[in-house]
Amino acid sequence: MDADDQRRPTTRPEDERMGRRVFLGMMGAGAVGLVVGDGVLSVVGRASRPLTDALPDGVRAALPAPGGGWRIYTVNPPMPRFDPATWRLTIDGLVERPVTLTHAQLLALPRVEQTSDFYCVTGWSVLGVRWTGVRFADLLAAARPLPRATALRFVSAERPYVDMLTMKQAMVDDAMLAYGMDGRPMPRPHGAPARVVMPKMYGYKGVKWVERIELVDRVEPGFWEQRGYDRDPWLNSEDAV
Template structure:
């Protein structure tokens, strides 16, 4: 997860809408060289823009944190707790997670603050395989992902977590996920903006209803579909 930088947002915490963004673009592409802080203020998915405009937008990772420095973990003692509305609450070591059926994918990453990274290679486990080990009860409707970064969490419905490219990832671009990117495991949800992709995941709790996560409580959309949320819709 690369979380939105809250400072550049407009009052009320919500990102600048698509129409406002396109209005800014209409003032001239020269405005896109304002600098990093101003560029991050341009909120929305780059993929809704014409290729000529998208090519002028920033690309490459920007790592944000709400409580720096980034969390650390000890491989010898780290565990992932999976609990809540399950028949068999369990603590997974990293080796136990890696022993579950492995999934690999290549997908694009979109931050709601206007930048993207194409063709990120992820390796990890699908939620259907993770949840099969704990047995969700009939009352379970959502998953709460709690980060080792204090106060950060977000949620997905069970249906959202079951989409083909959602995963709990422990590898990125052919190597173990690094500390800035959420080591040892992070949520990957390519069809949603990056603030849903909780990094440094230390607990997954199954609950009976979905609630607002950290950034939703500050004005971002709960269902963060790329191009279909946060004041943006597909097409021009």
């Protein structure tokens, strides 16, 4: 596995308590099996019932990374590998013109950079992450979304992982498809070559290893939302759109 960023996470006291409660609740219920190898936490199985005392319901547990830093999760290991020569990003569905982008074409789109914090719902965070990528308005421009397209369905190369954002959510000022992190190309554990970044939402909405964006007319539950997660996990209710 690629070396992970060893920046130490910052947690809020209430988040630490929440993360422990989620972990103990899930393990006590026997709902999820945890497999740890090469610093990656894999999750096997699904919640047998909602965890109503946690944020949000049904969330899985996190284990500390050695020496601090990010926790890396997979649902279907091993993590996908990225080959710049063959990788393609498809944008289709309710569009006037389906688009297939090479990696070079993705990098040629209007580039933006931002620094934002990353919060995991299980109780840890990493502050000041530097992301490089493209805003969704610029990414979708060539495909020309149809008026009835109200949501984006993100399909990961890590099958069967999918998740969705409404069009309004994807257009908030700090949402992006990121291909760079902390001044370097996106590392494999963080979703190379491209991942969703939604700083105002909990981290599980940040689909990694994105290979397709399908425009659709309705929002359906994503992979973890089918297992009890909140569909719209805003960090602060005033940010909700």
